[in-house]
Amino acid sequence: MAGTRVSVPDLVGFGWDEAREMARAVGFSPRAVGPDGQPVNGRGGVVVGQEPEGGRRVPHGSDLALRIAFGGGPGGDPEPREPTPHPREFTERRDLVDAPEVPGSGPFHREREPELVPG
DSSP: OTTOEEEOOOOTTSBHHHHHHHHHHTTOEEEEEOTTSOBOOOTTOEEEEEESOTTOEEETTOEEEEEEEOSSSTTOOOSOSSOOOOHHHHHHHHTTOOOTTSTTOSOOOSSSOOOOOOO
């Protein structure tokens, strides 16, 4: 098979294990890389890019770099950039809300019991 050129499969969107097996089945040497191009353990990740790109014709047995993302999507960032407030913090912030134009809104008072409306 030396010198034979084969079409690169488009593996973007597949999990690492499945993409690795498909690449090997058509004669490529797949390797998992992170966003910076450094080798990573691809287990549990998803292919978000590849080099060479799908559809190109390259020599059989070529190296195929599969860029892997974990968790939060294509960026691979599983943590939110700005964490949500702690529930206690939210309750404390409700004390500051005062919108009299909206029925039922206004300052939140922990000491006040809910009013019963006769039915």
